[in-house]
Amino acid sequence: MSKKILAINSGSSSIKFKLYLMPEEKVLISGAVDNLGASDSQFSYKTDKASETRQLPIKDHSEGIQQIIEILETSGVVKDRSEIYGVGHRISHGGNYYTHAVEVTPEVEKRIDELKVLSPLHNPNGLIGIKAFEKFLPDAKETVTFDNSFHHTIPKKAYMYALPYEFYEKYHIRRYGFHAPSHQYVSEKARELFGPEQTKRMITCHLGNGASISAILDGKSVNSSMGFTPLAGVVMGTRCGDIDPEIIPFLEEELHIDSHEMRRIMNEDSGLKGLSGVSNDEREVEKAAKNGNERAQLALDVFVHSIQQYIGAYTTDLEGLDTLVFTAGIGEHSAFIRSEICKRLGYLGVKIDEAKNKENALSIEAPDSKVKVAVIPTNEEIIIARDVMKVTQAQ
């Protein structure tokens, strides 16, 4: 029998949600709470019959979740809340504990809380969502899809850091990789669309406010630019990505700040925002750069360069490249960034058709490109909803 499954996708400053009829994968209502905590926060939703966007102050994740709960009740998509069979949550860090999605238990909650130190922008917000739905839907099944699970196939030589080995044994310090539902979704979609041969060696670029690059061999993740935490890798909206580790104690000593403040600077004040001094929003930075703002241009140059470097490195991991995929806010919408990235990839046989690129077409490679270049809108929520079905053995 069909089941109603709710997918909750909490980001650092947004919550996306979709209620599905499963296994048909029909969306009954979808929506998002955006810019949480900012003066321009908003709530939007869409059903078959209606859609609405409300500008209203939404202080934090708790208030955001309340908006979602209310709309489920008032929009008419369910007559009674007990019709919702299960709720799936995306949680950033599962540490060394989980290689697959799991059902929520007190122990799972404890571990998510314990791991918040490794994902300060995400794990605590995810837990707020879990607890809110425990109250609102006490009889529904709740599951967690971890942002690392799809990366559990990364080989040891790629996930080990060259620190004393006992730190790996004692503290599980290793690369975990993140944005798993997105890399999983777009890589599976690319394989479905272009076939296993054309997607044997694939690099997926999730470029949103958070950004990560993944190397995928025969459908399995073999590397991720994010590491022990989602702070590592390419330049992001507010996160610095890879930096020389010596910079951290240097600044702590120089500025007389503790590790908590240093962590905040690297997570919230850096990246496109810190470099440009304009915004963490790539559209704003692009606009400023086009108007002659040199720091905005520099921020974009450093961002693009960091992505090109990972694509080069991962092509070595994969011993070649068959398909390059762009996804998430910037990857799906910024023709400028895609074009800038691909400009230096001619040596790999990447060549894009600028007209198709401007249209955000599904395939943007030129006819004589050796590499397929795809723009695939991500759908993390469907991976979360499928996980609810799998974990609760509803199918």
Ligand code: ADP
């Ligand atoms: P997250 O889910 O990590 O919060 P998103 O995937 O929504 O982030 O991506 C946010 C980024 O995508 C921002 O830098 C924003 O500028 C960019 N972005 C979103 N929509 C568009 C668009 N229509 N055109 C260009 N860039 C966009």
